[in-house]
Every structure is written in C-alpha cells, then in structure tokens.
Amino acid sequence: MKQHDLHIYNSLTKTKEKFTPIHEGAVGMYVCGPTVYSNVHLGNCRTFLSFDLVFRYLKHLGYKVRYVRNITDAGHLENDGESGEDPILRKARIEQLEPMEVVQRYTVDFHTTMAKFNAHPPSIEPTATGHIIEQIQIVEKIIEEGFAYETNGSVYFDVLKFNKTYEYGKLSGRNLEDMIANTRELSAQTDKKNPQDFALWKKAEPQHIMRWPSPWSDGFPGWHLECTAMSTKYLGDNFDIHGGGMDLKFPHHECEIAQAEACNHISPVNYWMHANMLTLNGKKMSKSTGNFILPDDMFTGENDILSKPFSPTVTKFFMYQAHYRSILDFSSEALEASEKGFNRLMDAYRMLDNTETSEKTSLDITSWRKSCYDAMNDDFNSPILIAHLFEAVKFINALKEGKETISTEDLKLLKQTMHDFLFDVLGLQNVAGENSQDGEKLTGAVELLIELRNQARANKDFATSDKIRDQLAEKGIQLKDGKEGTTFQLFNNV
RNA sequence: GGCAUCGUGGCCGAGUGGCUAGGCUCAGCUCUGCAAAAGCUGCUACAGCGGUUCGAGUCCGCUCGAUGCCUCCA
Incomplete structure (x- = not known):
C-alpha cells in the first residue's frame, strides 16, 4: 500500500472526505451500468471512463478493489405508473428480435467500445435477469419490515411510511413535503397509495414478454431493485463506494438507499460519487x-x-x-x-x-x-x-x-x-503502433524515402525533395525535420 | 413551480481568501533551401450589483443567464 491521503467528494454529505475503506487495504465499489437497448453513446462512456479512472487509481495505490458494474438487461417502463413501454421490448418489437437478442447485441457493443477506450473490465458484471431470485427476496424482506404493500399483483415501496423512521431524499436534497406539494400528475395513479411510492415488483401485462413468476404475480422487478440486490450480494450490506451518472441521483439512487435501509437498517454506501454530464x-x-x-x-x-x-x-x-x-x-x-x-x-x-x-x-x-x-x-x-x-x-x-x-x-x-x-x-495508449509487422515494413519504406529526399536536398534538387515530402503528406505521412535528422508521423485516422 | 449545480482571458478548462494553473489559438523569435514539425517568449480573466474582510474569482445576499433532476436516461 502506497502512502496516500486520498479525499473523495461524497455526494451524500456534499463535502470532500478522507477516504477510509471499511476493510483496510480493500475497496468495494459499485457503479450503475448501462441499459442495453441501444448503442452506448459518448455521454454514457464518460461516466464509465470517470469510474475507470477511480478504479485504476485505487489499484495503483495498492488497494485490492472489487469493482461491480451491472448490466441492466430487464428494461424498466418509461414511467412508474400504469402506462409506458419497456425500451428493450420496444426495440425487440421494432427489430423483430427476441428481447435477449437485443440485450446480447448491445452488451457486446458496450464491451467492445469500452475495450477501445482501454477501460478495465469490472471484477464482476452481474445482470438484472440473472438476479431475479435475489430481487424477489428483497421485496419479501421489505414487505416483512412493513415498508411495502401489494396492490393487484404489483408491489410498491411505501415512501411516506419509510420517511417516518428514515429520511427519504437525503441524497438529492429533497424533502417529501415539498415533493407532495409539487406533485404534477398527468394520469390517475390507481395502484399506488401515493405518487411518491415506487414499484418493487410489477405485474406483467399479457403482451409483456420478459416475465418471471413471483409470490405476487407473473411480472418483473422494479427498476431500482436490481442495484440493491446485486450491490449488497457482492459487496455486503454496507460498502465503500457507489458511483453513477448525475442523472441517476434522483430517483434511482435515492430509492436504492431507501430499499437497502428498509431491509438492512443501515445506510448502504459510505461514499456516493456522481459523474457529471457530457x-x-x-x-x-x-x-x-x-x-x-x-x-x-x-x-x-x-x-x-x-x-x-x-x-x-x-x-x-x-x-x-x-x-x-x-x-x-x-x-x-x-x-x-x-x-x-x-x-x-x-x-x-x-x-x-x-x-x-x-x-x-x-x-x-x-x-x-x-x-x-x-x-x-x-x-x-x-x-x-x-x-x-x-x-x-x-x-x-x-x-x-x-x-x-x-x-x-x-x-x-x-x-x-x-x-x-x-x-x-489515466490508461492512455501510445498510438504509434511500431510493433506490428506492417508497421516495420512501413517504417523501412518511409526511411528509404527520407534517405532519397535528403540526398536530393544535399544536391539542391528541391523539386524532387519537395515532391517526396508533399506526396507522402497526401498519403497521411508527415515528415518532421529535426536537428538530429528526419522522423515521420502518421496522421491519425486519415 | 420545486430541488440542485454552475457562470473564469479568443476557445476549452483547473483553482483550499493573499503568490503565474494547464492545454489550444494568436503574435514574435529560434531552427530550416522554402515550408511543416519542434522549441522558446509574450497575451492576467474571473456574469452584474451590494456586503463581510487588512485583503475575494474563492465567503454572504440580491439580480441576470445557463444546465441537470422532478418520466426512461451515464
């Protein structure tokens, strides 16, 4: 372990705090991964690259890091109410694919893209659909604790009740009274007691393809649940770092805290980190x-x-x-x-x-x-x-x-x-690429041209020397005359 | 409307109350057959108004403007 004095800005306390892991020498870190229903765009990439930097630096300091980043392969509805479509299902319908084909395609795309950026893969990359049982268990636990209720085969988290014992909104700086006062409801909420409640389990409509049996209905998990299930399974009820994009702070991370506290009676995360938008x-x-x-x-x-x-x-x-x-x-x-x-x-x-x-x-x-x-x-x-x-x-x-x-x-x-x-x-890459066989051949050929050009220059045959220089430039090879001879560089991506 | 964040020189972008961030651009110079490349030097800004302070880009208040969240989103 290198000596260090690492400070991390904690979104929960809004201050920089000295970093002290729960277990000396080891760090548990969870980052919310992508929903794989389309290609990751550069904005998504920024967040993952921000946490790749965190991962790399912690390892550089000598920590043993368990980095868990999920794949959301069970889409959530566009809104938490009765309407809205799951984006994975929509994509599957439009492209006439099995939902898991959609998921597979964009998971591969995600991995390929992150590899191009030279980002390290996480230690564990769990999927939502691979942890349905764990999610159901958490719902059962929350019901048992009295913080959830069932309506028509769906289960909702009782935010108002939770707020009496715990504090809902502490991460995003909201308070429930304000939220209730400013509720803008477009359609009637029939199943929820309160608009602020969020789904833990949703009963599937007949046309909904991705569905699993549960004590309440054939259905699918609510969208905040998977992160609670997977983070606590692999990192424990209380772990060091939880990261994600700023846009997940509310409601996603707020709900994660509520779910975990309702289950385990302990704040799940010591350091919340939020990466800003591109x-x-x-x-x-x-x-x-x-x-x-x-x-x-x-x-x-x-x-x-x-x-x-x-x-x-x-x-x-x-x-x-x-x-x-x-x-x-x-x-x-x-x-x-x-x-x-x-x-x-x-x-x-x-x-x-x-x-x-x-x-x-x-x-x-x-x-x-x-x-x-x-x-x-x-x-x-x-x-x-x-x-x-x-x-x-x-x-x-x-x-x-x-x-x-x-x-x-x-x-x-x-x-x-x-x-x-x-x-x-930083995980940067030297783009030179001199090691490949083709690279060596190219180097040999260009060096020969450099030699011919320098001979022409010595003979003051500038017509020939300039022709070599200019035509190589057209082909994307730039000659650079320095004190100690001429070198060359390939223009990127020409 | 509510919650939060932010407004820095031509552009991008750091800044823990007091001392030149850095990158790019631009200008000048060095090198060069010419050019390119490379290097050196130069360019002192903090949205506006008021306040606290010996001293504020940095703290407080107000005004203006921008963004994020409040629906799926990294």
Whole structure:
C-alpha cells in the first residue's frame, strides 16, 4: 500500500472526505451500468471512463478493489405508473428480435467500445435477469419490515411510511413535503397509495414478454431493485463506494438507499460519487432526444459534428482534462486542442529514452512527483494531474536543448512516474503502433524515402525533395525535420 | 413551480481568501533551401450589483443567464 491521503467528494454529505475503506487495504465499489437497448453513446462512456479512472487509481495505490458494474438487461417502463413501454421490448418489437437478442447485441457493443477506450473490465458484471431470485427476496424482506404493500399483483415501496423512521431524499436534497406539494400528475395513479411510492415488483401485462413468476404475480422487478440486490450480494450490506451518472441521483439512487435501509437498517454506501454530464450543443447527450454522438462515428469521422476523426485515447484524454464532477461540453475545437496537447505529451515521453544524463538534476523530481499524487488524491483531479505532466514536458524539452540537467537516478524516477500516470492511472495508449509487422515494413519504406529526399536536398534538387515530402503528406505521412535528422508521423485516422 | 449545480482571458478548462494553473489559438523569435514539425517568449480573466474582510474569482445576499433532476436516461 502506497502512502496516500486520498479525499473523495461524497455526494451524500456534499463535502470532500478522507477516504477510509471499511476493510483496510480493500475497496468495494459499485457503479450503475448501462441499459442495453441501444448503442452506448459518448455521454454514457464518460461516466464509465470517470469510474475507470477511480478504479485504476485505487489499484495503483495498492488497494485490492472489487469493482461491480451491472448490466441492466430487464428494461424498466418509461414511467412508474400504469402506462409506458419497456425500451428493450420496444426495440425487440421494432427489430423483430427476441428481447435477449437485443440485450446480447448491445452488451457486446458496450464491451467492445469500452475495450477501445482501454477501460478495465469490472471484477464482476452481474445482470438484472440473472438476479431475479435475489430481487424477489428483497421485496419479501421489505414487505416483512412493513415498508411495502401489494396492490393487484404489483408491489410498491411505501415512501411516506419509510420517511417516518428514515429520511427519504437525503441524497438529492429533497424533502417529501415539498415533493407532495409539487406533485404534477398527468394520469390517475390507481395502484399506488401515493405518487411518491415506487414499484418493487410489477405485474406483467399479457403482451409483456420478459416475465418471471413471483409470490405476487407473473411480472418483473422494479427498476431500482436490481442495484440493491446485486450491490449488497457482492459487496455486503454496507460498502465503500457507489458511483453513477448525475442523472441517476434522483430517483434511482435515492430509492436504492431507501430499499437497502428498509431491509438492512443501515445506510448502504459510505461514499456516493456522481459523474457529471457530457453535453453537446450545451445540452445533455441523451438517447431519447437524439442529441448524442456514438463512439464509432467519432473514431471513423462519419458524423456531422466533428471536422475530423478522433481516436479513443484522444477522446479519453479530452474527457480527463475536465474534472469528473464538472459538466463538459463536447466540440470539434475542444477535441482538436486536446489532440495537439496529447501528441506533445506523448512525444516528450518517447524522448525520455534518449535523454542524456548529468551529475545533477535541475528540477526537484521527487516534489514534482508528489504534486502529481496530490492532484489525484484531491478527489481524482485529473486536469491538475495533466497540468503537472505538461510541466514535465516543458522540462524534458529543455533537457533536449541542454538548458536543464538530470541525473541517471532522477531520469529513471521521472520516466517511471510518467509511465505510471500516463498508462496505468489515466490508461492512455501510445498510438504509434511500431510493433506490428506492417508497421516495420512501413517504417523501412518511409526511411528509404527520407534517405532519397535528403540526398536530393544535399544536391539542391528541391523539386524532387519537395515532391517526396508533399506526396507522402497526401498519403497521411508527415515528415518532421529535426536537428538530429528526419522522423515521420502518421496522421491519425486519415 | 420545486430541488440542485454552475457562470473564469479568443476557445476549452483547473483553482483550499493573499503568490503565474494547464492545454489550444494568436503574435514574435529560434531552427530550416522554402515550408511543416519542434522549441522558446509574450497575451492576467474571473456574469452584474451590494456586503463581510487588512485583503475575494474563492465567503454572504440580491439580480441576470445557463444546465441537470422532478418520466426512461451515464
């Protein structure tokens, strides 16, 4: 375990708190995963990448982390009342597929996309449909405790009754009286005692395909239940971290707290973390409004929003240049700025391999390294971390020009630290790809052309030399003349 | 309407009451056959109004504006 002083902003208390896990050296973390009825869009990805950073950093600090992220494969209704359609069923109807075919298709898409972003898979990835029994047991327990009631084969959570003993609304800062006063009801609620009550179990209509037997009816679980069932099953009644998108804070996470407290009489989560939204045109990315971009469309450049394609690692770097609790707006200009910075950062890192060393070091590497940790320890402040990494870039470039010096030992520490943060913590990828066989062949061919060009330049045959340079550029290969010869770089995705 | 968050230089985006965040753009310079690339230097902002304070982007109040949630949503 590395020594650290990690502080996490807790949404429940609205303050940064020192992180102390329940079991020393181990962390239990649950994150709400996607509902797999369509391709994950970039906004969904941001949340999962925010928690990938958390996962990676906790592991980097030496914790044994059990990271549970669910797959919601039983769709919930569009509203909690009597009407509305399950989005998975709707998709299955439209595309004439079995619901589980829909689920399978988009689960695979989700995994493929996260792999492109170089996100670590969670330790356990449970599905809602795989935990129906556990969910039914929780409903039974809540009924037993007196906080739920059955009406016409459906079971609802009695929020008003719960609120007499516990506190409903403490996470999202709402109080029940206000909510009741401001209820806007469009259609009559026949089954619920109160509009604030939420479904634990819903009786299925005859046409509803996804259904399971239960003590109350053939039906399906309410949409807040799966997370309570799976988080407590794999992490215990009380665990360290629960994360999710800001838009899940209410009602989803509020209801999770209520369910868990009704069952176990203990607040389930010590640190609630909420990742903020990715916006497009100033508005939240959202499947239902069509205001979103798909990851693959941005990797290929086939979209109307961006001027060019961007790689997964650049996209991730762009996201990490903003703090996870801030809204981030997505635009072509902002992506381009990040891409240039990213390339500069990677160039500097590569340069460390052929850096000359001296007796002394003109920069305090140890204290620089500490400032990197300080940034991450302050509620995973990746933008500050990246600012520090750019300070190192400046130093590395100065080394090259002989304006600064570094000892062999410090060079090793600098390189190790850069490596740790760039690749282990941020999970970035060096896009060079020199290792493949094709890459070697390409390198050989381009180096030959570079040699021919330099001969032409020596002979002042600039017509030939410029032809080589310009035509390679047209093919997406950029020559870069430096003091120590010419190198080349492939334009991304051309 | 209710709850919450936010408004930072040309753009993006950090900021624990007092000291230059950082990236990109732009300008100048170095390098170069020319260019590109690369490097260096420069560009001091905090929505408005009032208050607390020796001192506020940072705390308090009001005004204006934006966003999220209150229906499925990361």
